[in-house]
Amino acid sequence: MPRPPAATSRYWKLQRQLARFNTFLFHKTGGKVGGSYFGGAPVLLLHHVGRRxxxxxxxxxxxxxxxxxxxxxxxxxxxxAHPAWFHNLMAMAQTEVELPGGGRRRVRPRVAEGAERARLWERAVGIYRPYATYATYTEREIPVIVLEPVP
Structure with missing residues (x-):
């Protein structure tokens, strides 16, 4: 299995630092700032609980x-391995997300499969090209998660 080069590891470390800063900005401004990073892709804040x-x-x-x-x-x-937040999210029946602009929404997660996954994966790669690059470093299929609204 190919290993990501050191430059890629530094890239993801920088992304984690940007994620923490983005969360700070998002909360500090009520969602008016910090709702878009990762090369301009739209960002939401996922609330979850650590399983352990x-x-x-x-x-x-x-x-x-x-x-x-x-x-x-x-x-x-x-x-x-899938990220910890994925395992935390899938262990929950429902949770909450914050959208840019400060709106909140209760959602129920499920993993997309088959044709639905393929369609959504192509759209995701279209807004954030590093997804496709990252997929070349792993043999696992990267999950696409659909967050269904909870009435």
Whole structure:
């Protein structure tokens, strides 16, 4: 299995630092600033609870608006493992996301499969090209998560 080059590791470390800064800006300005980074892609804040720690967590993630649903991609895990936020999210029946502008929405996660996944993956790569590059470093299929609105 190919390993990401050191430059790629530095890239993702920088992305994590930008994510923390983005979350700070998003909250400080009520969602007016910090709603777009990662090369201009739209970002939401995902609220989840750590499965082991039980602590509340917030992850800024690129999203697609597939109205009335939202779509996110579980791309930032290790080379062979899905990221912790993905496991935390999938362990929850429902959670909340914050959208740019400060709006909040209750959602229920599910993993897209088959033709739906292929269609959404192409759209995700269209707004954030590094997803396709990252996919070349892993043999795992990177999950595409659909966040269904909860009435």
């Amino acid at each position: 720690s039980g602590q509340a967590r917030i992850s800024p993630l690129i999203y697609l608006d597939d109205s009335p649903r939202l779509v996110i991609v579980a791309s930032k895990g290790g080379v062979d």
